[in-house]
Amino acid sequence: MASSTEGNTRPIRLADIAKAAGVSHGTASNVFSRPEIVREEVRERVKAAAEAMGYAGPDPKGRLLRAGKVNAIGVATTEPLSYFFDDPFARTMMAGISEACDATGAGIALVSAGNEEKLAWNIQSALVDGFILFCIEGGPRLVELTRERKLPFVALELGSEDDTVSAIGVDNVAGARLAAQHLAELGHRRFAVLALPFADDSTGLVSPEQIRTAAYTGTRDRLVGYFEALSRFGVDTAGIPVYETENDEASTRAGLEAIFAGGEPPTAILAMSDRMAMVAIEWLTARGIAVPGDVSVVGFDGVPEAALSIPALTTIAQPIAEIGRRAARMILDFDGTVRRETLGVELVVRASSGPPPKTA
Amino acid sequence: MASSTEGNTRPIRLADIAKAAGVSHGTASNVFSRPEIVREEVRERVKAAAEAMGYAGPDPKGRLLRAGKVNAIGVATTEPLSYFFDDPFARTMMAGISEACDATGAGIALVSAGNEEKLAWNIQSALVDGFILFCIEGGPRLVELTRERKLPFVALELGSEDDTVSAIGVDNVAGARLAAQHLAELGHRRFAVLALPFADDSTGLVSPEQIRTAAYTGTRDRLVGYFEALSRFGVDTAGIPVYETENDEASTRAGLEAIFAGGEPPTAILAMSDRMAMVAIEWLTARGIAVPGDVSVVGFDGVPEAALSIPALTTIAQPIAEIGRRAARMILDFDGTVRRETLGVELVVRASSGPPPKTA
DNA sequence: CACCTTTGTTGGATCGATTCAAATTTTTGC
DNA sequence: GCAAAAATTTGAATCGATCCAACAAAGGTG
Structure with missing residues (x-):
């Protein structure tokens, strides 16, 4: 079986590099995430091995599981995805959100779907640290769906009177x-x-x-x-x-x-x-x-x-952009409390x- | 607000539910991912346990590692994030990308950063199945950064003559x-x-x-x-x-x-x-x-x-939106080949x- | 009643990394 | 030259799920 797997390009893992370089995976990991604590000679050896084997660097999938934080916030709506780019209101809001995310280096994941079932699934499985909900229509439903996820979230437009959910809106x-x-x-x-x-x-x-x-x-x-x-x-x-x-x-x-x-x-x-x-x-x-x-x-x-x-x-x-900025910050520095702001x-x-x- | 001494609310895992319901974690997993194969009585018991313990459903982080696919495509640029919402060209392109993603239920992750170092990190760690590169400026650099990730990617604008990279552009x-x-x-x-x-x-x-x-x-x-x-x-x-x-x-x-x-x-x-x-x-x-x-x-x-x-x-x-649609599809149905399309x-x-x- | 299906359940292996206490090696101080 | 201190390295444990081969129980057959 050795030679027949020649062409089988199973992706290279950190462990493979470690073995090739003759170090433990702990050390191999350090080479990538905290290079300063490993001796230069070893560091170079591991890097060389990685290079030689075509290693793409630590896979974020693995890192994520350990780290817990995704460093991205999800923006969800019941409208189709293109709404974010077509609608002037949405665009202005997104610009505000972008600004806050840019400032902290967080990413933005757009969440939407054709039908409600898919939306539910997408909200369930979005890789994010929290959600901003665009409650244009179907707000209550969207809040419902998101609440299940038990992540911090904030509704735009205090559409619902339910004050157990964080929200930002205007008077x-x-x-x-x-x-x-x-x-x-x-x-x-x-x-x-x-x-x-x-x-x-x-x-x-x-x-x-x-x-x-x-x-x-x-x-x-x-x-x-x-x-x-x-x-x-x-x-x-x-x-x-x-x-x-x-x-x-x-x-x-x-x-x-x-x-x-x-x-x-x-x-x-x-x-x-x-x-x-x-x-x-x-x-x-x-x-x-x-x-x-x-x-x-x-x-x-x-x-x-x-x-x-x-x-x-x-x-x-x-203050559309400001609403976006605040919403993003609310998720980014979430402190466990419910906040409702009226601008x-x-x-x-x-x-x-x-x-x-x-x-x- | 009540008793904060409740303890360190370590998030509930699927394994906790399994134990509480007296089933194996395999079965507990099935209850959520393939409910039809588990006996109704057991299914209800597990669901009840989940409900009682306040389980948020299978954590996508865990699922992801196993599944491999993120079901999202990254769109990267050297411009600030708000570029995606401000610039008319970008917006039209994004609308096309959105359309293709909506059709297959894929998500969109926006990737950018204030400085190049952060951009590199964000590209390294973005949770995506592939990238679409907005090579307005700094195209070659962006391609370089992305190539390291060893994921499928396509450059918009055949800015580079390097025909080992997939690209879509116009004549x-x-x-x-x-x-x-x-x-x-x-x-x-x-x-x-x-x-x-x-x-x-x-x-x-x-x-x-x-x-x-x-x-x-x-x-x-x-x-x-x-x-x-x-x-x-x-x-x-x-x-x-x-x-x-x-x-x-x-x-x-x-x-x-x-x-x-x-x-x-x-x-x-x-x-x-x-x-x-x-x-x-x-x-x-x-x-x-x-x-x-x-x-x-x-x-x-x-x-x-x-x-x-x-x-x-x-x-x-x-055909701006069409370029976006094609780029998205190229990532979504990536077949390992380099493609260069001129519209x-x-x-x-x-x-x-x-x-x-x-x-x- | 032995034998074969069918249906449901189990638990170990796996995905790919990071972390940290303990073990080991190297330096330093005298 | 030796013990203590500092710097590195190790390897097991962990993150939270899914998958799957093996097993168990129930149902059907001649």
Whole structure:
């Protein structure tokens, strides 16, 4: 069997090197991980043996098991992987996460999957020291899945009210209030809302009942903020059409159709994401409805693209990158405690909002 | 919060569960990895024990060592991590890679580092089955580092002439020819080139000597293509200023200053990246030089943003996402052979190129 | 009832390293 | 020249699982 295995390229292990160099594997290991403690002559001999046998260096797989720490954090989402590179919000957030990881030399592992079963498996088997959860949709489910792993994790967006999970997010109520107040102060009295999902797999005009039982409290909070501010200006919030979308182009357009199908169109649109707001601007403009001449639009998020749209988007800016940085640091210097941070938001007035038309 | 004296909560291992449930560790393992082969009663007993002891499920670290496969591919670059999310070219490429990974359920690990030493370490210790190398700059060095790891890898951009390494790239010569020919056909005769780096740490106007000894052959190929096409139209290529930048805003602006400082300004700029081309458009426009009225600009890459610039950028479109997809698949179904693929490029004529001004 | 399947369970071997207490060798001090 | 101190080296134990040949028990057959 000796000669027949000639071509069988079983990978070379550290132990093989040790034997070839005539030292124990303990010493061989030291040559690679703490070279300074082994005598120069021996060190050279082992290195020479490694070189001669084509050894690739200690296999991280083996090292990992012993060391325990992977030195990488996982970022998980229910969206497909390409979401991390396509979506402006995600990208900005990832840039923040990257920054924190770069600073400590940690790596980033992107975790996602086509279907839920695979996602569960991928979360179970991801080689990471902790997770950052992108809870855009399916947040509760994602948290559930991750909790099983018993690793530190932090949810982005305090979507869930469950305060046993660490989370970082913004003050949605305050932000929404700011947006609505801005429009009301400009004189608007007829509004429509483009909302993020309240629950899984539902879209369309939303009833008060659905709002009360919203699974995604982030969405609910923004609506609460809108209504709170508008009430103060004497607007009858019960009459405001709230259209739930999936935060994509198709469902946003459907929402706009529905909103403008009725008799008296709104003069201002409150969109719960910049993405929807920008689709709205495009949709309105294409129909000859002037923004902000006929209808004002205010977004939410503050993605970089919002400054570039035409007209530039008035929006509620979240400190997106900062959220990412903090989330990463929370995992990197995890101390066993649950932390929930709420960051402030800011109204950024640009060109998409103005006074309502005189005729209205 | 209760009693921290609970003890050192050593993580629970599969073996602990096995003992608690009174079965062998082999059986306990089967309960999790091949539940169908263990008798229901036993299965439930083990699961119950796991639940009771707060077992997080088989640790991937252990599994990994046995299985060998990580089921993730590493994407490495010498740029900081945030490059993956900021740069349009990188993002488009990553989207392609994501797609291929999503399809097979593989994960993506981003590998980078602040300094070269750390990069080397991170490449050594990344838990991946193979690498995709983003050889924007420092390509040869990155290849070197990765080769040591003895894992499959593929370089993006056939930057190196070393054909023992797998690579995917585009036909730079043909693409550059297309760009130059387009401008020459429009009537341009006075050109300037904004070039990508020819070698590490050099910028400024480039001498023929530097071109011949270029470390980055991709850059050289593009220049060769430009010159080849222009010669055919009787242009004296020796007189064309070639300014080497670092493909960032600052050095591109410096290049433009240098190019337009001379007596007779060019009527057309050949930029080796869309990034530079877009900076050029902005720079020219800000100076009151009309694009394409006074000066035409043609880019290279075909990033999505190019279509959105004002005026929209004429460019040589690479199948960026397709390159990513192929690279990922090459690693995912690695068969031990070296593969070098060259993909075609396409001239996309948009608004940034036109005939030269009459007066010139 | 002996014999063959089928189905389930066991425990040792293995994956590839690191660690550390103990053993060994080399230096140093006098 | 010798003991104590310092510097190296050793090898068993460990990290946490999976795999698989061997074994045991239950079911079927003539």
